[in-house]
Amino acid sequence: MRLKRFRLPISALVLSVAAPAIANPANDFSTPLPEEPLPSVAQLPAQYPASWVLVHDFHFNAIVDGRIAVVDTRSSDQPLKGLVRAAQFANALLSRRNNEIYTAETFYPRLTHGERTDAITIWDTATLKPKGEIVLPGGKRQQSVSYTGLFQFTNDQTWALVANFTPAQSVTVVDLRARTVLGEIDLPGCAHIYPTGARGFTSLCADGSLISIALDAKGAVASSKTIENVQDIDNQPLFGDPAMVGQTAWFVSYHGELRGFDLSGPVARPLPAASVGTAPGGDPEWRPGGWQVIASDARGLLYVLMNPKGREGSHKDGGSEVWVVDPVANRQLRRIDLGGMASSIAVTREDQPQLVVARGDGDIAVFDATSGAPVRDLGATTTFNPLILMPVQ
DSSP: OOOOOOOOOHHHHHHHHHOOOOOOTTSOOSSOOOOOOSSOOOOOOSSOOTTEEEEEEOOGGGGGGOEEEEEETTOSSOOEEEEEEOTTTOEEEEETTTTEEEEEEEEOTTSSSSSOEEEEEEEETTTOOEEEEEEEGGGOBOOSSOOGGGEEEETTTTEEEEEEESSSEEEEEEETTTTEEEEEEEOTTEEEEEEOSSSEEEEEETTSOEEEEEEOTTSSEEEEEEEOOOOOTTTSOBOSOOEEETTEEEEEBTTSEEEEEEOSSSSOEEOOOEEOOOOSOOSSEEEEOSSBOEEEOTTSOEEEEEEEEEOTTOTTSOEEEEEEEETTTTEEEEEEEEEEEESEEEEOOSSSOEEEEEOTTSOEEEEETTTOOEEEEEETSSOSSEEEEEEOO
16 A cells, blocks of 8 residues: 655745744743642532622523532632532522532433423532432422522421422422422412421412411421412512511512511511612612612611612612611611622621622622722622522521
8 A cells, every 4th residue: 555645835844944943031841840630629618608609600691501609709819619500590509507509400311302300409518519419300390580589498407498380389398308309389379488487488479468388397288377468569569589687588679668577487477668768869760670689787787789770670670789778777878889780789697798799791799798898899700690699607
């Protein structure tokens, strides 16, 4: 067999001969770099510091590839500590008691089609490796843009509650320790899960009422109670994600009314209404706006994301200021200028709390929650579409 000869163009031969080696004393590669061990894996503390937050990156450009970012808000050079998967409209919880992160997820064997599997994946907080899963029956887990009320703890973080939507509404009760599903509770006309009492939950209903459900030791309904007319849906509809102060859930309405519900007992107890207050300069007026629009600190103060261009339909547009309110005294304390629009906010549970702000372009900014002064900008280095901010607490 005769081998073929490959000919190079004359120009290439000339260049290879004529081109001198370019010496660069600043880049002396004569000494090889030390070998790095492979794989090179770091380990996080099992108990995350209070400056850390979990950020749900919904990843709109590839929703099947959502993730939960572990972020250190006090680090300017390396804020991203790690990622865990959160696939297909997932929801997440962090348990400091169990040193675990839980993601309620949905999978298809052909990425976007095939037989559907819903599951809770259990991740180790130190290694960020999966350590187990609980398959949810029926393929009915609610798949929607993430809200905190779709996946919650109850029974001292030993059980999880998962919202379902087929479009019939129900809640699946899961024993996290035994890794088993305990049962399913029908919830017609009501949505979102707010842990109530020692072992139960409350949901807001489409007719303006709420229902509180207490569970027995097997996860079945032990009792239920409906309270009528707790929400004026036509005039003061509430954002679905509340700020928690102890076991009190504080909601804000589209028009700035604050509604609190004491969830410490088996039945939710409505508290006197308050307000975020008013301010000049609105065009036409200041209203709450964004996705995660209300947060709280360890002192019980509320932080509300406000939009100066508030109008009908502006409730998801975001906000440029955060107003700090004492809901018990019903008094506006201060306003924090964010220097631009933001979509979600949270407050860390540190001795010197920080206001963490997520912007629509993926940027995470940090402010001093007490003074309102900007502290640092983490940029768009941790997530693509930060939607829900979960402070370590």
